[in-house]
Amino acid sequence: METTAPTLSRKAQIDQTATALFRRRGYAATSMRELAAALGIEAGSIYSHIRSKEEILHRICFRLADEFMAGLRHATADASASAATQLRRAIESHVRVLIHDADASVVFLHEWRHLSEPALSEFLKLRHDYEAAYRELIARGVEADELQTPDPAFAALTLFASLTWLPNWYRPGGKLGPDQIAERLTDQLLGGLAK
Numbered sequence: 001m002e003t004t005a006p007t008l009s010r011k012a013q014i015d016q017t018a019t020a021l022f023r024r025r026g027y028a029a030t031s032m033r034e035l036a037a038a039l040g041i042e043a044g045s046i047y048s049h050i051r052s053k054e055e056i057l058h059r060i061c062f063r064l065a066d067e068f069m070a071g072l073r074h075a076t077a078d079a080s081a082s083a084a085t086q087l088r089r090a091i092e093s094h095v096r097v098l099i100h101d102a103d104a105s106v107v108f109l110h111e112w113r114h115l116s117e118p119a120l121s122e123f124l125k126l127r128h129d130y131e132a133a134y135r136e137l138i139a140r141g142v143e144a145d146e147l148q149t150p151d152p153a154f155a156a157l158t159l160f161a162s163l164t165w166l167p168n169w170y171r172p173g174g175k176l177g178p179d180q181i182a183e184r185l186t187d188q189l190l191g192g193l194a195k
Helices: 010-025 032-039 043-048 053-075 083-100 102-110 119-143 152-164 178-191
Strands: none
Touching (some): 010 032, 010 053, 053 083, 053 102, 083 119, 083 152, 083 178, 119 152
């Protein structure tokens, strides 16, 4: 029996196409005319589906922020798990979000600067809270003698810096699947923190 991919709504098609263009050309360099041409529609008709280019960027950035936060909440939900175990789960979840939609991840990581207020401040607060949760997990792990680092904040920044490049080299259908990549990266990153 043959299965067909579900048909995307026009708004979903716009988001998907814009995300790929934003990744390839950058948000600022992508025009609405280019987006309409890539979709095969008239430039003016795109506005019957969206208000602005920034609306698309907003959806991309906040959708991924929600996915990262949901993964973190799930990773830390078991209060009986050690901080090191929660950190492992959080990193694995972070990796899975990054590679689930690599185009959106690149846009999330690099194009958020084009958000205007108040969305920019809201986004920065979400990012700060997310990073703070990692710092806290690492600090708890150090306090419990499960992890070692003289500086949990620096360790958290190192984790994020190490993971940021992932969407640029990950290829779906490659030798390693998302779960294997998540496990290997987590092992590698936590190796420097392990007691």
